[in-house]
Amino acid sequence: MFEKVVNYCRKKSPWLLHVSCGSCNNCDIEVLAALAPRFDVERFGGVLKPNPRHTDILVVTGIMTLKMTNVLKRLYEQTPDPKAVVAIGSCAITKGIFAETYASYGPADAVVPVDAYIPGCPPRPQAILHGVVTALNALWGG
Amino acid sequence: MDMVVQFGPQHLALAEPERFKVHTEGEKVVDVEVAVGYNHRGIEKLAERKTFEQDILLVERICGICSMSHPVAFTQAVEDIAGVDIPERANYLRMIIAELERIHSHLLWAGIAAEIIGIETLFMYIWKDREYVLDQLEIITGNRNHYAWNTIGGCRKDITEKHIPPLLTALEVVERRTEYYIDAFLRNRTIRARLVGTGILPREDARKLCTVGPTARASGYAVDVRKDDPHLAYDKVDFAEIVLGEGDNMARAKVRLLEILESVKIIRQATKAIKGLPEGDIAVPVAEIPPGESVGRYEAPRGEVFHYVKSNGTFYPERVKVRAPTYSNIQAVPTMLMGDTLADVPISLASIDPCFCCTDR
Amino acid sequence: MEAEEFIEKLKELLGRNLLEYHIGRRNRVFVKVKNGYHRDVVSWFQEMQAHLSVISSVDLGDELELVYHFEIRPLEVGLKTSASKAKPHIETISDIYPSAAWYEREAMEMMGIVVVNHPDPRHLFLPDDYTEFPLRRY
């Protein structure tokens, strides 16, 4: 019974950390647009937090560029459990249009274990919200 | 106590990864180390392996929020090499979408600047009004940002009669709201306390460091590609080039907000001019591209976008060199931050409207 | 100042060292100069308060070429100098135009051109342990 309550509270207050690892900042702006009044993410309790200590969902965009990969690894380790990773945009899923570039270690799941993928270039803010909420239900929905 | 505070690759104030090591004595900034390259995707190498048509889509994905500037600069360079003159209507179509993008990009910046100095409400208001512009862009081009509007020799889609009335009503709303935001930025006492007098870039440094765009114009260095090297249909519409002298954060905010009003004026004149031109005549077929080289320049919301294209007669470009406006503006950041307190660093960094994905390519 | 007048002035300044020039559409001018003489042309541009847009690096097969793009209203000038691939040494102009330092660092790491007495020849975009030059074609 206690586990159900805690999982319910985790589902209802997802604190997000947005990490951009070499994206064309269109997905980053759509993540910020998800905060704007039209697609308000705070309806689901979501808040964009400044540092990994306070967050439990890592929102990752972009192809993992050479310099940004170990930064993402460190951020992933600094986030306290239980945590989730959502990869946004076709760059984070399959390196998208930059597939043959020399300057990338691979899509998001080559660096950190990813729980939810949101395709699109850029995915619309509704799609981002839908992806985050489905990830929440899958992880702690019960 | 002097300390090194790192505005690291991941920071709430910067949407993209870039590292700034700020050496401070107490709260006063003494030296700034800038480290770029966290967003480097090797686009110039990719551009050489794709054909000219594929390159337009690749070049569009250099930067998400100025996704009209790179394709226009690139296609203009290739059209110069091919010696092709694109139809009059195509010039107007490109200009309308370019100015719509300037409006939504400047609104985006104003929201993020308000968020950084602490007024979250202004961020929410401004980004709510930005959605109207994005709706119009989506109705006309099909996507909120990556429009795929250009091809070599003209445009791929047309603005028909039924697009224009909703566009003009949206512009009225945006114009009225922008005047309200200009009033808010200028009269709110706490905003003035944070923006006036911080991050000063004198005119001499702006010229010596060859800064471009609103950052240069706010310091009195009049650089505007739309006036210096008129491309598209900018020489057929009249608009004011806004040049202020103070060079602090408030001046940069003023330049951008006033430019939104100018863009609204340009779009109104362009939609009037389009009515006269025949519909459908929007592109000229380009058979093959002779060997040669040329330079495409375009006034993006952040400054001058510069494309140097060299072709060797085949369908693959020999060399594509891209220089985004933030590449030269970012070198002016250390001179701006000298002497300010630690609290001014994020807002001064954001005041050049940095687009690190453009800088690193 | 029109394109032809600009070329005349350059001829006076350089004489034989002006290898070739080409005037394109919409006031685009490309000028090729022998290696080493580009510094006096750049300082002449500086007196005319020219605006340095960017320095691009091109791989010509057996030679590596640097193209200095200046904007002298209303002209758009591309000043080219090249050096052989075996000994790609080109003088720096960052003492005349401070913003050239970053463009030259990028040319160094991407194409392998060695810019002589550059103030700070570290890598700019690529990580420091990245050895080969990605933009070389041949």
Add this chain to the structure above:
Amino acid sequence: MFPYRWPVLIRVSAVRIGDLMDVQPFISVLIVPGLLFTSVMAFLYAGMYRKVRARMQNRRGPPFVQPFYDFIKLLSKDSIKPEKSGMLFTWAPIIALASVLIVPILFPIGGLSFAGDLIVVIYVLNVSAIMLAVGGFSSGSPFGAVGGSREVTQLFAYELPLAISMVAVAVKASSFSLVGIAGAQEAGGMFFYQLPFACIAFLSIIPAKIGLQPFDIPEAEQEILGGPFVEYSGYRLAIFTFANQVKYFVVISLAVILFFWRNWWQFLITGFLLWLLFIFVKIISARVKTDQSFVFFWQYMGILALVDLVRVVI
């Protein structure tokens, strides 16, 4: 081992409780103005804060019980303690929460009260502010240190006008206890029109004390990533944010007691209205820098409070 001693204890204590000590202090500490009532009001204030802020920015905003969800979720997350952080890293939030929870027990709505409890209130509120700074310093990260030093400088900035205005009220009500002040106001009418300058000084300090927008310099999220909170996570962060939320309720109700007191139910209503006023001030103002806040507090508010103190003393 069956606790055979158990029934004996119950029989004995049942007799003792009845006559030895009355039950009233337990209720006032644990239930009415004490822990239960304060935590419910703290969550209510924080929930209202986020909902009203969202509504004012014309978006829907989270449900009212959102702070409760956040609290439970933070408790369930694991808390990381960096090696460089000192022993105080764990104790700072606990002391901050404890010191803030003491104040509501002294409230005149059925709480314990003794002669000099106004001094206790001033001291205890400062302890929680200092604990925030200590938390920042002990977290071992440069951002925490900068946040801690900003919190201390801001503490000096608003300490002077705060103390002066409180002393002015105490001298006016000629008693240093909250119940005495409340009684004086019930008799002679609210203080806010008798001591207008002290009231303005006190109300302008509240955003700095709580960390609301015009003066939330210590936890500036964009500049120093959350200031003292930067290294906190899990239950330690839960306790710190809960201490902050309790501080919202405590400081607002302190202002109501000192200046707008008529009776206990009016105390609750004025508390909510004052809280709406401060949310509105947060909405329309940007974050000022430390030196600007210093000038604002020492020059303008300090003089205002002094004027009222002199007026009362003569």
